[in-house]
Amino acid sequence: MEKTFAIIKPDAVERNLIGKILERIEGNGFRIVAMKRVLLTLPIAQGFYHVHKERPFFKDLTEYMCTGPVVLLVFEKEGAIKAWRELMGATNPADADAGTIRKDFAIDLEKNSVHGSDARDTAAFEISYFFSQTEILS
Numbered sequence: 160m161e162k163t164f165a166i167i168k169p170d171a172v173e174r175n176l177i178g179k180i181l182e183r184i185e186g187n188g189f190r191i192v193a194m195k196r197v198l199l200t201l202p203i204a205q206g207f208y209h210v211h212k213e214r215p216f217f218k219d220l221t222e223y224m225c226t227g228p229v230v231l232l233v234f235e236k237e238g239a240i241k242a243w244r245e246l247m248g249a250t251n252p253a254d255a256d257a258g259t260i261r262k263d264f265a266i267d268l269e270k271n272s273v274h275g276s277d278a279r280d281t282a283a284f285e286i287s288y289f290f291s292q293t294e295i296l297s
């Protein structure tokens with residue numbers, strides 16, 4: 160069973176959208192196998208988004224991710240990585256399809272409510288960055 164990693168970002172946590180987003184995840188056939196609500200520190204956010212460190216939005220992105228609690232999640236189903244990206248919708252909510260989480264809940268490109276791994280290698284890195292093996296209960 161394929162696992163993917165997700166974050167419910169500060170804008171969504173702040174607006175009490177955790178339950179609505181988890182409902183979409185479970186309603187679309189994913190099984191949540193690990194979850195925690197935490198406040199990221201800047202070094203942790205910078206390490207997580209290290210692939211973007213040369214991008215002009217890196218500073219704003221990493222600072223934004225520390226503005227309030229986030230929910231870290233691992234969930235699984237067949238083809239979970241692609242399926243979660245489809246359920247999230249395009250990175251910029253202005254481009255997201257109807258019925259996707261970002262179309263329905265996101266505010267803008269930065270406050271886009273959710274993150275998801277984009278490939279198997281990034282999913283493996285992102286899961287292990289936040290969760291130990293003993294915290295993932297399939």
Ligand code: CMP
Binds near residue numbers: 268271274275
């Ligand atoms: P996420 O899926 O968490 O991965 C990187 C994040 O950077 C992305 O969602 C956006 O919230 C944020 N971001 C800000 N500006 C841009 C941009 N110009 N292109 C892509 N991502 C951006």
